[in-house]
Amino acid sequence: EIVMTQTPLSSPVTLGQPASISCRSSQSLVHSDGNTYLSWLQQRPGQPPRLLVYKTSNRLSGVPDRFSGSGAGTDFTLKISRVGVEDVGVYYCMQTTQFPHTFGQGTKLEIK
Amino acid sequence: QVQLVESGGGVVQPGTSLRLSCAASGFTFRSHGMHWVRQAPGKGLEWVAVIWYDGSDKYYADSVKGRFTISRDNSKNMLFLQMDTLRVDDTATYFCARWGDDKRLDFWGQGTLVTVSS
Numbered sequence: 655e656i657v658m659t660q661t662p663l664s665s666p667v668t669l670g671q672p673a674s675i676s677c678r679s680s681q682s683l684v685h686s687d688g689n690t691y692l693s694w695l696q697q698r699p700g701q702p703p704r705l706l707v708y709k710t711s712n713r714l715s716g717v718p719d720r721f722s723g724s725g726a727g728t729d730f731t732l733k734i735s736r737v738g739v740e741d742v743g744v745y746y747c748m749q750t751t752q753f754p755h756t757f758g759q760g761t762k763l764e765i766k
Numbered sequence: 767q768v769q770l771v772e773s774g775g776g777v778v779q780p781g782t783s784l785r786l787s788c789a790a791s792g793f794t795f796r797s798h799g800m801h802w803v804r805q806a807p808g809k810g811l812e813w814v815a816v817i818w819y820d821g822s823d824k825y826y827a828d829s830v831k832g833r834f835t836i837s838r839d840n841s842k843n844m845l846f847l848q849m850d851t852l853r854v855d856d857t858a859t860y861f862c863a864r865w866g867d868d869k870r871l872d873f874w875g876q877g878t879l880v881t882v883s884s
Contacts, residue, residue, distance in 0.1 A: 655828075685869075689868070691868070691869045691870075693870055693871070695811075695871075697811075702861055702874040702875060702876055702877055703803075703811060703861070703863075703874050704874065705870060705871060705872050705873075705874075708868055708869075708870035708872070709868045709869075709870070712868070714870075714872060744810075746810065746811055748811070748813075748871070750869040750870065750871070751869075753816070753825040754813055754825065754826075754827045754828065755801075755813040755816075756813065757810060757811045757812070757813065758810075759810050760810045760811070
């Protein structure tokens with residue numbers, strides 16, 4: 655099983671400032687087809703998860719461009735260029751390269 | 767628009783069974799694989815199971831293998847999770863999610879809460 659490790663687990667951010675979340679996998683997420691299936695999801699309080707980014711750096715349609723994903727191999731990052739009140743919640747990385755799919759522990763984003 | 771609506775949750779005793787349902791609409795259900803993901807109260811997300819678009823293949827998390835069975839009825843646009851021999855640590859909100867292109871879980875339901883308690 656691939657273990658996903660996120661840092662930090664909590665991130666207090668000032669409104670309008672950037673935020674960054676890291677995710678490391680215990681083994682490479684490069685699939686045999688050459689793609690890297692790393693996703694980022696947002697879960698606002700009381701809501702189901704919502705997909706933001708897939709295949710490392712592709713934003714789902716409708717996701718604001720202040721969200722960006724990057725990385726390769728075993729190291730990945732989600733960046734929010736300017737944090738807004740609506741961004742408060744828990745962010746998860748998830749690998750879908752291999753079964754069982756696995757999630758990071760979650761990073762709680764809150765406003766300072 | 768894509769809609770996924772879970773149902774069937776409730777309070778049950780350890781060792782008993784429960785069947786969850788997920789009603790899908792707004793997309794061609796028979797063309798998409800489907801997943802179940804769960805979240806214990808106050809905890810993170812745990813992937814549970816997946817079923818291929820035509821039901822030909824299934825995978826499970828080790829924690830539920832042999833106790834849970836994922837299935838689907840493409841004629842009714844329904845996904846199911848049969849949960850047997852339930853344990854206290856199966857207590858969670860269970861979400862169904864669509865398996866989209868590029869192996870992404872692109873749409874999620876609101877979830878249904880299962881509480882296993884004596």
